[in-house]
Amino acid sequence: MSALTATTTPRRDRHSRRWLARYGDWLARHQPIVRRVQWVVVGAYMILLIVPAVLPLPGNDAHALDNFTVFAQWAFWGLWWPFVIASMFVMGRTWCGVFCPEGTLTEAASKVGLHRAPPRWLRWGGWPFVAFVLTTLFGQLVSVYQYPKAALLVLGGSTVAAIVVGYVYGREKRVWCRYLCPVSGVFNVLARVSPVAFRIDRDGWDRNAGHVPIHPINCAPLVRIKHMTGPSECHMCGRCSGHLGAVELAARPPNREVATLPLAKASGWDAALIVFGLIGVALGAFHWNASPWFVSLKLAAADFAIDHGMTWLLTADAPWWVLTHYPESNDVFTWLDGALIVTYIGVTALVVGGAVSLFLLLAARAGPAPRLRHGMRLAYALIPLAGIGVFLGLSSLTVTLARAEGITTSAVPALRALLLAAGAGWSLWLAWRQLADVPRATARWAALVAFAGAVALTVGAWGLLFFHWAR
Numbered sequence: 127m128s129a130l131t132a133t134t135t136p137r138r139d140r141h142s143r144r145w146l147a148r149y150g151d152w153l154a155r156h157q158p159i160v161r162r163v164q165w166v167v168v169g170a171y172m173i174l175l176i177v178p179a180v181l182p183l184p185g186n187d188a189h190a191l192d193n194f195t196v197f198a199q200w201a202f203w204g205l206w207w208p209f210v211i212a213s214m215f216v217m218g219r220t221w222c223g224v225f226c227p228e229g230t231l232t233e234a235a236s237k238v239g240l241h242r243a244p245p246r247w248l249r250w251g252g253w254p255f256v257a258f259v260l261t262t263l264f265g266q267l268v269s270v271y272q273y274p275k276a277a278l279l280v281l282g283g284s285t286v287a288a289i290v291v292g293y294v295y296g297r298e299k300r301v302w303c304r305y306l307c308p309v310s311g312v313f314n315v316l317a318r319v320s321p322v323a324f325r326i327d328r329d330g331w332d333r334n335a336g337h338v339p340i341h342p343i344n345c346a347p348l349v350r351i352k353h354m355t356g357p358s359e360c361h362m363c364g365r366c367s368g369h370l371g372a373v374e375l376a377a378r379p380p381n382r383e384v385a386t387l388p389l390a391k392a393s394g395w396d397a398a399l400i401v402f403g404l405i406g407v408a409l410g411a412f413h414w415n416a417s418p419w420f421v422s423l424k425l426a427a428a429d430f431a432i433d434h435g436m437t438w439l440l441t442a443d444a445p446w447w448v449l450t451h452y453p454e455s456n457d458v459f460t461w462l463d464g465a466l467i468v469t470y471i472g473v474t475a476l477v478v479g480g481a482v483s484l485f486l487l488l489a490a491r492a493g494p495a496p497r498l499r500h501g502m503r504l505a506y507a508l509i510p511l512a513g514i515g516v517f518l519g520l521s522s523l524t525v526t527l528a529r530a531e532g533i534t535t536s537a538v539p540a541l542r543a544l545l546l547a548a549g550a551g552w553s554l555w556l557a558w559r560q561l562a563d564v565p566r567a568t569a570r571w572a573a574l575v576a577f578a579g580a581v582a583l584t585v586g587a588w589g590l591l592f593f594h595w596a597r
């Protein structure tokens with residue numbers, strides 16, 4: 127189907143290209159099958175989300191194979207969420223385009239809805255960052271990983287919002303995914319190191335336009351296909367594969383996009399999401415529960431509240447949809463708990479994110495002006511480490527669940543250390559490649575040392591959690 131050829135590449139490379147291109151073409155030809163898969167995922171998602179919320183909470187001795195709530199916890203938080211993050215490093219945003227239930231539902235709603243054009247406020251570039259931060263904070267306040275009603279509220283709320291946005295905006299489009307989804311920004315940056323992407327042959331496109339039959343392509347996430355240069359916005363749905371004989375799924379060097387990112391394409395919102403979101407907020411969200419500093423802060427704040435007549439802060443009368451409230455499990459948050467969780471995560475994000483930003487700006491001083499933009503571009507080099515950190519944080523629930531099932535987890539510390547080392551090494555290599563435009567070798571090395579400060583800080587913060595607090 128695809129007319130693209132690679133005549134000068136090694137045989138093995140050509141073979142993998144053919145294999146990938148065939149997969150892309152298969153997706154294009156078999157969209158009815160893809161749609162069926164998507165609706166099966168929607169059905170499974172609904173069952174896993176709704177049924178546990180109406181069942182009684184599981185006892186301490188419940189297991190995945192004899193309790194549906196524990197099974198759903200495994201499915202959502204133990205496997206689905208960490209491995210969706212991991213999949214971005216392997217197949218880009220295939221999750222979004224082929225499996226994501228919210229994507230399916232918002233697109234279906236958009237088919238029958240009002241078909242309005244997305245207004246300017248909705249297209250604001252800061253939504254992915256803001257939505258990620260707010261969802262993470264709210265998820266921690268209601269203990270989304272632990273309780274089915276909280277999962278229904280957070281995930282179900284997001285799904286309802288996706289359907290409403292789909293109903294109002296676009297025509298068979300995924301306006302929600304493109305602009306508002308709380309994890310679209312995360313997927314967007316992680317997919318930048320994906321080893322596969324739909325590659326566009328612009329010359330072939332121009333050559334063939336008007337000479338071959340054209341089948342209109344509905345690109346649901348609103349990608350300008352002809353001008354696409356990477357997989358960050360592409361949902362890998364495959365609908366455009368083979369279009370005009372100029373679109374082909376192909377392997378690519380996973381480092382190239384970040385290593386050669388033009389300065390003008392470095393976005394402040396992406397940099398903020400990587401440094402303050404994926405590193406800072408994520409660290410705060412996974413730290414607070416294990417942190418002895420949080421306990422000390424809580425004791426000091428409780429004393430202060432009592433001494434100053436603010437005992438209402440110590441009451442636990444907030445409903446479960448505002449703060450965690452499960453007296454039957456001896457798990458209730460006071461108003462003080464809620465305030466301290468938000469404070470702890472916020473301060474961690476600002477301190478770690480601020481320090482990482484300073485290291486990046488220091489590294490950027492070695493390069494030519496504009497230095498702020500150089501610093502923003504260097505933030506992209508942290509993508510592997512940031513993504514691996516989030517994967518490890520999310521998979522800590524997988525480890526907890528595995529231990530409860532009696533599965534041995536003795537290899538976990540070594541695997542964590544290995545993954546953190548791989549993320550650190552990968553990020554350092556990306557930064558080194560980005561710093562190729564620094565004129566002098568000594569300045570390039572000095573910039574790498576400054577960048578290594580950001581890497582060391584991030585690795586140290588995850589290490590503190592995994593190897594000191596929560597062993």
Ligand code: SF4
Pocket residue numbers: 223324343344345346347348349351354359360361362363364365366367
């Ligand atoms: S560019 Fe659009 S149509 Fe093509 S694979 Fe990506 S999401 Fe699908």
